[in-house]
Amino acid sequence: MRHSIAIASAAMALAVGANQAQAESKGYIISNWAPAMNNFDESGCPEGKNPTIAEITAYTLKNQGMPADQIAKIVTPQGVNRQAVGDRLVMRGNKDGQAVNAYLHPLSAPDPKIKLEMNKEGFGFNLDGKVGPLDYFDPLTKESGVDNAAARVFGCFDRTRGTLEQPPGNWSYRWTHYMEGNSWLLSIDNHSDRPLDFKNEEKVTVTFYRGHQIPMMNSAGYQRDVTYTIDPNSELKTLTKFKGKIKDGVFMSERTPQFRMIASSRVQPVFDFKSALMRMTFKEDGQLLAFVGGYLPIKMVYFPFGDYASSAESAGGMDVVGVYHALQRNADSDIDMVGKTRTRISQTYQLSAVPAYLIEEPKEPAGTRTASAAGR
Amino acid sequence: MRLIKFALMAAVSAGASLGLIASPSDAAAAGPLEMARLSSDIPTGVQIGLSRPMPNVTGAAYRGIAQEGNYERAVVFYDAEGRPFYTPAEGSACAEECLKTWRPAAAPPKATEVGGFKIVNGNWVFRDKPVYVPLSSPKIGDPYPFPSNDDILRPNYPNGLAVQENWDGMRLVRLAPTSWMELPTTIGVAEYRLAPGQILAAGAGGTNPMGKALYAFTGTPEQEKALPAMFKPEEAAALTLPVGDFTIRERPDGLRQWAYKGATLYTCTCDITIGALNGEGTAAGLAPAVVYAYSVPAEVILKKDNLALGRMVEARTGKTLYFRDRMQDDYQPDRARNMYGTVNAQIAAGFGMAHCSAACEKEWKPLLAPKDALPTGYWSIYGRPDGKRQWAYKNAAVYTFAKEGPGALDGNERYKIAFEDGHGDMPMPKEFGMGIAWRALVP
Numbered sequence: 001m002r003h004s005i006a007i008a009s010a011a012m013a014l015a016v017g018a019n020q021a022q023a024e025s026k027g028y029i030i031s032n033w034a035p036a037m038n039n040f041d042e043s044g045c046p047e048g049k050n051p052t053i054a055e056i057t058a059y060t061l062k063n064q065g066m067p068a069d070q071i072a073k074i075v076t077p078q079g080v081n082r083q084a085v086g087d088r089l090v091m092r093g094n095k096d097g098q099a100v101n102a103y104l105h106p107l108s109a110p111d112p113k114i115k116l117e118m119n120k121e122g123f124g125f126n127l128d129g130k131v132g133p134l135d136y137f138d139p140l141t142k143e144s145g146v147d148n149a150a151a152r153v154f155g156c157f158d159r160t161r162g163t164l165e166q167p168p169g170n171w172s173y174r175w176t177h178y179m180e181g182n183s184w185l186l187s188i189d190n191h192s193d194r195p196l197d198f199k200n201e202e203k204v205t206v207t208f209y210r211g212h213q214i215p216m217m218n219s220a221g222y223q224r225d226v227t228y229t230i231d232p233n234s235e236l237k238t239l240t241k242f243k244g245k246i247k248d249g250v251f252m253s254e255r256t257p258q259f260r261m262i263a264s265s266r267v268q269p270v271f272d273f274k275s276a277l278m279r280m281t282f283k284e285d286g287q288l289l290a291f292v293g294g295y296l297p298i299k300m301v302y303f304p305f306g307d308y309a310s311s312a313e314s315a316g317g318m319d320v321v322g323v324y325h326a327l328q329r330n331a332d333s334d335i336d337m338v339g340k341t342r343t344r345i346s347q348t349y350q351l352s353a354v355p356a357y358l359i360e361e362p363k364e365p366a367g368t369r370t371a372s373a374a375g376r
Numbered sequence: 377m378r379l380i381k382f383a384l385m386a387a388v389s390a391g392a393s394l395g396l397i398a399s400p401s402d403a404a405a406a407g408p409l410e411m412a413r414l415s416s417d418i419p420t421g422v423q424i425g426l427s428r429p430m431p432n433v434t435g436a437a438y439r440g441i442a443q444e445g446n447y448e449r450a451v452v453f454y455d456a457e458g459r460p461f462y463t464p465a466e467g468s469a470c471a472e473e474c475l476k477t478w479r480p481a482a483a484p485p486k487a488t489e490v491g492g493f494k495i496v497n498g499n500w501v502f503r504d505k506p507v508y509v510p511l512s513s514p515k516i517g518d519p520y521p522f523p524s525n526d527d528i529l530r531p532n533y534p535n536g537l538a539v540q541e542n543w544d545g546m547r548l549v550r551l552a553p554t555s556w557m558e559l560p561t562t563i564g565v566a567e568y569r570l571a572p573g574q575i576l577a578a579g580a581g582g583t584n585p586m587g588k589a590l591y592a593f594t595g596t597p598e599q600e601k602a603l604p605a606m607f608k609p610e611e612a613a614a615l616t617l618p619v620g621d622f623t624i625r626e627r628p629d630g631l632r633q634w635a636y637k638g639a640t641l642y643t644c645t646c647d648i649t650i651g652a653l654n655g656e657g658t659a660a661g662l663a664p665a666v667v668y669a670y671s672v673p674a675e676v677i678l679k680k681d682n683l684a685l686g687r688m689v690e691a692r693t694g695k696t697l698y699f700r701d702r703m704q705d706d707y708q709p710d711r712a713r714n715m716y717g718t719v720n721a722q723i724a725a726g727f728g729m730a731h732c733s734a735a736c737e738k739e740w741k742p743l744l745a746p747k748d749a750l751p752t753g754y755w756s757i758y759g760r761p762d763g764k765r766q767w768a769y770k771n772a773a774v775y776t777f778a779k780e781g782p783g784a785l786d787g788n789e790r791y792k793i794a795f796e797d798g799h800g801d802m803p804m805p806k807e808f809g810m811g812i813a814w815r816a817l818v819p
């Protein structure tokens with residue numbers, strides 16, 4: 001009880017001038033955020049997976065007119081002689097007769113026409129209300145016409161394939177490193193003074209935040225019931241909500257015109273969903289499982305790969321230029337007036353979260369301190 | 377605040393599980409707090425820079441782009457122009473042939489003798505050794521030479537200028553108090569830029585370069601009795617003897633406690649992340665045990681908050697300071713614990729003052745330096761086209777964000793990504809790679 005009283009005292013101090021409305025809120029730290037992929041076997045890539053660095057190098061050199069016997073000396077069963085390749089891979093773009101960096105000018109390099117993933121089943125939402133040839137059938141919700149075109153683009157590269165249980169390896173690596181400096185938080189608010197009913201609630205708001213502290217982990221993963229301070233950056237407090245209701249244990253949001261979470265160049269500078277939806281279920285142990293889907297700018301989806309450039313191709317085993325061409329070709333929303341092509345692509349992310357306490361950053365104390373010369 | 381009020385209600389009605397609560401009681405949640413302003417041990421006109429001393433630095437490596445490898449990093453002294461300081465490895469002076477490659481490091485007019493620096497015949501002497509600068513060498517303000525065919529747009533740009541350790545009978549002058557202090561085996565010295573400076577740290581050294589911050593107590597016995605329980609005396613082992621300026625106090629509770637120059641030493645259980653100084657300002661008479669203080673311009677205040685590394689603000693307005701950074705894979709968010717800091721000085725030098733036009737400066741206001749200010753510590757100065765002078769921290773020109781108030785972080789991580797994407801965007805200048813971000817300036 002002493003703990004509760006201490007909390008109450010502090011809360012009283014901070015609640016001066018507070019809004020009089022009361023609400024039950026539950027706090028969480030997001031323990032996983034990854035593209036929702038459904039590549040449980042090879043059947044989604046009937047023509048095989050996409051080329052890795054050896055083949056990418058070979059066809060790039062061939063496109064540049066290098067004779068086959070010369071290519072065979074550079075791309076051998078033992079690997080690729082990178083010194084011999086020089087900057088040909090990098091500078092395989094062409095603008096006005098000049099070689100240019102293909103990662104900065106992806107459309108100036110030949111489109112290798114990467115293979116798309118062709119599974120029938122995938123996760124997400126029917127964002128456009130239609131059933132199209134590349135749409136999925138969601139095995140969890142039994143919904144048809146599910147729009148997750150980005151999963152088609154990434155589904156036949158080894159490093160960007162995955163399942164709900166095993167997110168893509170490339171993604172997991174980047175997310176893990178991103179979490180070395182950040183935490184993502186989430187709260188669920190029922191706009192009422194009674195406890196949150198995880199089975200049925202008529203009015204619920206789910207809000208995402210970024211936290212100041214990095215996640216606290218233990219051998220079991222993300223620790224539960226840790227306190228995190230919400231980043232006060234107001235940019236992170238706009239466009240970060242989903243409103244909806246909980247029915248029979250499932251939270252389903254209303255259509256949200258825009259949902260945005262700023263991240264970093266390490267994963268993606270911003271997750272900017274238009275026409276977004278969120279669906280969430282609640283486990284008995286208190287964890288959350290959710291999907292967030294919408295249309296994201298292809299520029300942002302491409303950025304981490306383009307920025308990683310030739311390393312994404314060698315270590316990541318993917319044709320980065322091909323990825324941009326495929327994102328462009330399969331983009332399914334927001335035509336721009338310059339390129340007359342679509343600028344956004346549908347994508348679904350999965351997330352899981354464990355309970356946590358969230359606090360606002362305390363205000364600055366009044367006054368300043370005088371200098372201390374201790375230790376000198 | 378609605379969320380906090382719920383916490384009050386929920387706490388009173390027992391049994392409810394709290395999602396959002398009020399501030400916890402530990403010191404780390406005290407809110408942004410101004411760090412004590414210390415008088416600098418670094419003279420004006422002397423800079424410091426993170427560096428990678430290398431035994432043999434030639435060719436490309438000499439231009440600061442040596443491969444990462446396992447090179448150590450060190451803080452090195454530089455003159456106002458950014459040339460590294462060296463002292464003779466043997467003997468006491470450089471003459472004749474030597475002076476074809478070296479010149480004495482001149483002290484600026486009105487420079488003060490501090491931090492081991494003395495002035496002899498207008499030139500610097502450090503710890504009784506004359507200081508020289510090479511006539512030709514990499515400078516701390518040199519930009520990273522970004523090639524136009526930057527094949528790895530997100531390369532491993534090592535943080536720290538590559539400089540030669542031993543050169544022509546001269547040795548690089550490091551800011552390394554461990555090289556001139558006698559220390560107990562369990563206490564080291566580490567750079568805590570939030571202090572700002574180098575401080576005593578328990579266990580610092582080797583594979584644990586940062587250790588755990590030590591605080592020195594200089595208050596009254598009554599104040600020491602009243603120290604919060606989170607401060608733990610730094611214990612000396614049973615058979616340990618005093619060393620250098622370190623003595624051992626026999627406490628009434630039977631513990632043997634280290635003291636430095638008479639100030640008893642403590643750690644704080646509140647310091648749970650690397651580089652944290654959460655104990656600062658929480659108890660009378662206690663402060664980080666700084667052994668070499670860094671310079672902070674009068675226009676800047678360091679603030680400690682529950683970010684491990686704190687942040688810097690404009691003294692006059694309290695507004696957060698920002699710099700521009702290249703978006704890259706080894707980007708360390710300002711909440712990260714990168715012991716080398718979040719500014720790569722050679723990437724920052726590549727940006728310099730460029731690419732923030734008059735239109736840009738309507739949003740981003742330069743932090744101006746007085747006309748008689750000199751570079752000092754990690755702070756240097758850019759001359760602006762308008763004749764004014766602008767502060768730079770580790771070569772990164774410093775700004776405030778016009779559209780926010782004091783203490784806000786709304787400008788943080790505003791970014792621009794541009795490549796030729798078929799929708800009107802064109803690639804950015806090569807030093808930006810694929811994107812630029814404005815970031816809060818962290819020590």
